[in-house]
Amino acid sequence: MSSEKDEAGTGKPPMRDALVAAAFHLFLERGYEQTTVDDIVALAGVGRRSFFRYFPSKEDVVFPDHERCLADMTAFLADGSDDDEPVGRVCDAARLVLRMYAENPTFSVQRYRLTKQVPGLRAYELSVVWRYERALAEYLRRRFAARRDGTLQADVIAAAVVAAHNNALRCWLRSDGRGEASTAVDHALAYVQSAFGGVPVPPVAEQPEDVVVVVARRGAPLWRVVQEIEATLGRG
Amino acid sequence: MSSEKDEAGTGKPPMRDALVAAAFHLFLERGYEQTTVDDIVALAGVGRRSFFRYFPSKEDVVFPDHERCLADMTAFLADGSDDDEPVGRVCDAARLVLRMYAENPTFSVQRYRLTKQVPGLRAYELSVVWRYERALAEYLRRRFAARRDGTLQADVIAAAVVAAHNNALRCWLRSDGRGEASTAVDHALAYVQSAFGGVPVPPVAEQPEDVVVVVARRGAPLWRVVQEIEATLGRG
DNA sequence: TCACTCATGGCACTCAGTGCACAACTGGCG
DNA sequence: CGCCAGTTGTGCACTGAGTGCCATGAGTGA
Secondary structure (H helix, E strand, O other): OHHHOOEOOEOOOHHHHHHHHHHHHHHHHHOOOOOOHHHHHHHHOOOHHHHHHHOOOOHHHHOOOHHHHHHHHHHHHHHOOOOOOHHHHHHHHHHHHHHHHHHOHHHHHHHHHHHHHOHHHHHHHHHHHHHHHHHHHHHHHHHOOOOOOHHHHHHHHHHHHHHHHHHHHHHHHHOOOOOOHHHHHHHHHHHHHHHHOOOOOHHHHHOOOOEEEEEEEOOOOHHHHHHHHHHHOOOO | OOOOOOEOOEOOOHHHHHHHHHHHHHHHHHOOOOOOHHHHHHHHOOOHHHHHHHOOOHHHHHOOOHHHHHHHHHHHHHHOOOOOOHHHHHHHHHHHHHHHHHHOHHHHHHHHHHHHHOHHHHHHHHHHHHHHHHHHHHHHHHHOOOOOOHHHHHHHHHHHHHHHHHHHHHHHHHOOOOOOHHHHHHHHHHHHHHHHOOOOOOOHHHOHHHEEEEEEEOOOOHHHHHHHHHHHHOOO
16 A cells, blocks of 8 residues: 555656556457457546657556566665675565565456466566566676676576576466465575575686586486686686 | 578578668668668568568568477477487587588678677567477487486486577687687586486485596696596497 | 468558647746 | 646557458369
């Protein structure tokens, strides 16, 4: 409730909410593509031109709060100190997105059903998710600046975190928002942290020593182990 | 002239190529958004209606070969046997995409510059990449069906593979297609495999007997280290 | 020659999105 | 009170993507 107040210069016009409500009413009733912007503004009782004053496109009305959430995430990542563990930090950042979804379960579920069956909305959602992923990756790139392959690791870990988050989120959305979303996300993110949070190459690469330790799993293809050793030994 | 026979519904009329050529000529000359479909068909000397017969949207003309590549990838994944290692298989599948880019370096670089500065094209590219990622994830889901958290691992690994591939690909594209693209991609994919390499459950502590630890002195000859690992892994 | 198919193209239409100008309301300021 | 900004909502005309429908013309087989 109190979270819907205005902030940072963005006033809270009731018109915006009215447009979102009218849009979703029609989208759920007759489908997204069968609803024109004229239909929405007619139901909301406002002029057509006003719609595009609040939403740059018809798709934006489906994701009215992602812009704010993205700003929250970037602020959260900018606030962190250099002491906290990078992978854990981006996992916490991902939890911010989950919280936004969990704040309005019914709305989130409705939107999920909508985006699932409208290709155009799925494409739009991808661009939204991509911006989250870029925010995480940029943060990790800064933190990994000293590492060899820092940007690669940053991109991969950011993608893995987003994928894990989305996997758990969609699982929760598919269950109509029942149950606790955070536990599934915690589990998913723990998997990512177990894969990247541990001790692969970075510690060795950061402080070269006389001894190289390689941990390999039984069954892992030999050539891949060799590749890793080659990279660790400095590649020549 | 040559064997331009239709295969699986994907015909190759010269008109399609003419439209792509005309489109890119104009896109590079005056920009994507400053070029209308009418401009393209006028330059190609064909009717406007024919454009949309070959390309469902204006954006599709920028990615004329991804549909075929996606089909190749799904076929490649469907062909594999149950013996090959799943993560290695999806890495090889990703290399198919790289090969498509590397086949036409100049075209790929031009398209990269275009998509980098046109938001609409970036969004479209995301939807393309998403379909590749889904193909990989679906394959891994099948292979991981028996695992606990199989779908989670499948989604995360697919995302990591795609991110690693794209990181290396973009690095190559930024260098104007100079150098060998495959080495950068191999290196990036090796990183992903080192994090996820064929292991059922990530936590190492649960199955310590499956882990092999090798300690080597820096400067030790590589072949000697490999010999040691080979022996320890039991003829990998 | 006829019938049939198929690729092409012309035409009109819907609808998203934009630029521009105008009206209504607001809050000073003389 | 009249005058003057600034903001917000609206109406209108326009561009351009994408679609449905139908005409045309070339090729093919009988």
